[in-house]
Amino acid sequence: MLKQPEMILIDVDGTLVDSVPDLTFCTDTMMEQLGLPPRGENKVRQWVGNGVERLIKRALVDNMEGEPEEDLYQKAETIFLALYADNTSKRSHLYPGVNEGLAWLKSQGYRVGCVTNKASQFTYPLLTELGIIDYFEIVISGDTLPEKKPHPAPLLHAANHFGIAPEKALMIGDSISDVKAARAANFQIVCLSYGYNHGVDIRDSQPDSVIDSLAEIKNLLSQAA
Ligand SMILES: O=C(O)COP(=O)(O)O
Numbered sequence: 001m002l003k004q005p006e007m008i009l010i011d012v013d014g015t016l017v018d019s020v021p022d023l024t025f026c027t028d029t030m031m032e033q034l035g036l037p038p039r040g041e042n043k044v045r046q047w048v049g050n051g052v053e054r055l056i057k058r059a060l061v062d063n064m065e066g067e068p069e070e071d072l073y074q075k076a077e078t079i080f081l082a083l084y085a086d087n088t089s090k091r092s093h094l095y096p097g098v099n100e101g102l103a104w105l106k107s108q109g110y111r112v113g114c115v116t117n118k119a120s121q122f123t124y125p126l127l128t129e130l131g132i133i134d135y136f137e138i139v140i141s142g143d144t145l146p147e148k149k150p151h152p153a154p155l156l157h158a159a160n161h162f163g164i165a166p167e168k169a170l171m172i173g174d175s176i177s178d179v180k181a182a183r184a185a186n187f188q189i190v191c192l193s194y195g196y197n198h199g200v201d202i203r204d205s206q207p208d209s210v211i212d213s214l215a216e217i218k219n220l221l222s223q224a225a
């Protein structure tokens, strides 16, 4: 059973937003402009979650691991960043239950923040264009601090900002990076079953609870000790 938290931090890609359609469009258009083959949505879905730099590198080498040539990477990054600036939310949407869940959390007086590995120049427009930016009292992006998830620093930074002890904090995410960051920060962790976890069932990472919709957070926290 969960302990009642005072602060809740929520991940973006795969948790609040299905962003893979825009990320796939930008990845495949970038590949095309470089004269390379498109990678397609299934691969991009597995590659999301460790920031834009890793996504571009994975697309270039067509693998989770590995480093492309530096020149090629620089060219690709310039193309991708320009494309994603124009295609941040065109094809992306909130998952069902997200508005309901966020509204309930706010109505209950939880301190709510956002912690994503997405670069900040894209996080703010995305959350704004999808109409949910005002739910968050703090937004920590992949480039806000020197470290990103799975490092605990972004989570601890938010806890410190609110003056809340890690034991009174809950992370909500979709990937093994969220679980690792939460465990390292001594936060509780709830995951969404539908997100992007590099093609692996998030239950394998043993979060404290797994839910199928953010709207289910209401029942979960109503039963918290
Ligand atoms: O990889 C990214 O750019 C963002 O992923 P996240 O929002 O799930 O942290």
Ligand SMILES: [Mg+2]
Residues within 6 Å of the ligand: 011, 012, 013, 014, 015, 049, 173, 174, 175, 195, 196
């Ligand atoms: Mg995610």
